Amino acid sequence: MRTLALLTAALLSSISAAAAPSFAGQVIYQIMPDRFFNGDKGNDGASDPSNPRAWHGGDLAGLTEQLGYLKTLGVSAVWLTPIYQQQPTRYAETDGYHGYWPADFRKVDSHFGTQAQWEAFVKAAHAGGLKVVLDQVVNHFGYTAPAVQQRPGWFHTQADCDAASNKDVVCALAGLPDLKQEDPEVRDFLFQNADYWRTQGVDGFRYDAIKNVPEDFMKTLLARDRQAGTWTLGEYYGADAGTIGDYQQAGFDSLFDFQLQDAMKAAVMGGGGLGRVRSALQELAKVPRPDEVALFLDNHDLPRFAQGTLFEDVGQARTAYGLRALMTLRGVPVIWQGTEIAMRGGADPDNRRDMRFPAQWTPAEKTVFDTASNAVAVRRASPALSLGDQTLLDVPEKFADDLLLLIRRDAASGQRVLVAWHNGSARTSYSLRSTLPAQALTRSLFLDPGETQSSAKLSISGGYLHLSLPPKTAMAFVLGR
Numbered sequence: 001m002r003t004l005a006l007l008t009a010a011l012l013s014s015i016s017a018a019a020a021p022s023f024a025g026q027v028i029y030q031i032m033p034d035r036f037f038n039g040d041k042g043n044d045g046a047s048d049p050s051n052p053r054a055w056h057g058g059d060l061a062g063l064t065e066q067l068g069y070l071k072t073l074g075v076s077a078v079w080l081t082p083i084y085q086q087q088p089t090r091y092a093e094t095d096g097y098h099g100y101w102p103a104d105f106r107k108v109d110s111h112f113g114t115q116a117q118w119e120a121f122v123k124a125a126h127a128g129g130l131k132v133v134l135d136q137v138v139n140h141f142g143y144t145a146p147a148v149q150q151r152p153g154w155f156h157t158q159a160d161c162d163a164a165s166n167k168d169v170v171c172a173l174a175g176l177p178d179l180k181q182e183d184p185e186v187r188d189f190l191f192q193n194a195d196y197w198r199t200q201g202v203d204g205f206r207y208d209a210i211k212n213v214p215e216d217f218m219k220t221l222l223a224r225d226r227q228a229g230t231w232t233l234g235e236y237y238g239a240d241a242g243t244i245g246d247y248q249q250a251g252f253d254s255l256f257d258f259q260l261q262d263a264m265k266a267a268v269m270g271g272g273g274l275g276r277v278r279s280a281l282q283e284l285a286k287v288p289r290p291d292e293v294a295l296f297l298d299n300h301d302l303p304r305f306a307q308g309t310l311f312e313d314v315g316q317a318r319t320a321y322g323l324r325a326l327m328t329l330r331g332v333p334v335i336w337q338g339t340e341i342a343m344r345g346g347a348d349p350d351n352r353r354d355m356r357f358p359a360q361w362t363p364a365e366k367t368v369f370d371t372a373s374n375a376v377a378v379r380r381a382s383p384a385l386s387l388g389d390q391t392l393l394d395v396p397e398k399f400a401d402d403l404l405l406l407i408r409r410d411a412a413s414g415q416r417v418l419v420a421w422h423n424g425s426a427r428t429s430y431s432l433r434s435t436l437p438a439q440a441l442t443r444s445l446f447l448d449p450g451e452t453q454s455s456a457k458l459s460i461s462g463g464y465l466h467l468s469l470p471p472k473t474a475m476a477f478v479l480g481r
């Protein structure tokens with residue numbers, strides 16, 4: 001799994017010559033524009049919202065219209081799945097609504113709108129203080145993109161695949177026409193795609209399917225991005241901390257942590273113990289740049305987080321717990337559209353149901369949203385939660401399944417926050433031996449909807465840390481200097 005373990009010193013020094021862009025302190029909201037909001041029915045074309053594999057009509061005009069919604073949620077950046085022009089026909093009874101079947105990499109797909117609507121979106125997002133991350137495909141064209149016939153030399157053949165030692169890189173991913181990045185013309189084409197979107201106001205790229213792209217090409221691409229100040233987030237499906245570390249060494253600012261996602265799904269949603277979460281966090285602390293790593297509960301390629309239980313109310317309560325927990329961690333949290341209301345859905349395309357907005361919500365969905373927006377606001381207002389380092393505290397073995405404790409500390413402000421995830425199913429008081437300085441009774445920063453002060457309490461006296469914690473949630477307490 002770890003293909004980039006070794007790098008030459010020369011290459012490392014050339015990459016580190018430019019200051020690395022940072023998203024530390026950001027909270028990202030992931031949007032699939034076709035499934036977000038339809039702001040312009042005039043561009044819908046042959047869309048069919050009743051068919052999960054068809055275009056649904058969401059677009060850039062809708063995104064711009066809903067920026068106020070993102071402000072209410074409190075996020076600081078958006079990541080859009082690809083918006084460029086898709087292949088002209090369906091494949092496997094599916095439209096290119098998801099954006100991963102490109103035909104023209106520098107043109108906005110007509111379903112998403114016009115170039116002018118893209119520019120209006122970016123301008124409004126930036127004016128509202130939101131950074132823009134755009135998905136970039138560098139592995140393939142769409143199945144029926146005209147370029148596949150027009151430029152056969154740009155693509156690997158079946159013979160190339162048969163002869164290849166690294167099948168991931170040379171063979172077609174899901175049968176998609178696989179770009180031959182060894183060809184200088186193909187490399188230039190891909191470099192210029194990145195340059196083009198930089199001129200279009202993009203602050204960061206999310207690179208799709210990086211395990212399927214040659215590493216020498218990827219390193220050059222990343223060095224160019226770093227030089228230009230563009231933040232880079234790689235998607236390596238299933239990546240653990242070891243893979244994240246290798247790819248950060250190779251020049252990525254960030255990767256998604258699938259290992260932590262899987263552990264949180266099992267513990268927070270699935271009701272398992274917190275041991276695997278603890279291990280994943282211990283591993284993550286070893287990567288070169290832990291502040292940049294993308295942390296998430298689910299995305300458009302995984303079943304929805306709330307789908308991990310049969311029961312809608314349990315899914316809602318535990319999604320609220322999961323989102324709060326995510327907001328306590330070192331890294332860059334990413335919220336997939338709809339997770340802030342605990343939307344359900346199984347494997348693709350069921351996990352891509354149309355986003356639902358406040359007027360359509362049930363009271364229970366509103367409660368999840370209010371918990372999520374409070375958690376985002378608390379994180380962004382706290383230098384320790386946003387930017388601090390992270391130290392896991394030891395917990396007695398008998399409590400280890402139910403209790404995760406860590407300290408976030410921001411050196412610049414001196415703020416220290418003690419974080420407690422409580423996985424127990426009933427309200428519980430804990431008294432644990434501790435060397436932390438004495439602390440008068442303190443309540444959690446996080447508030448449930450309707451609360452004016454948290455019911456979660458901490459005090460430290462006589463060498464003991466006392467905690468009173470509601471069930472199945474995460475809490476955060478500011479400690480004295």
Ligand SMILES: [Ca+2]
Binds near residue numbers: 057059
């Ligand atoms: Ca539309």
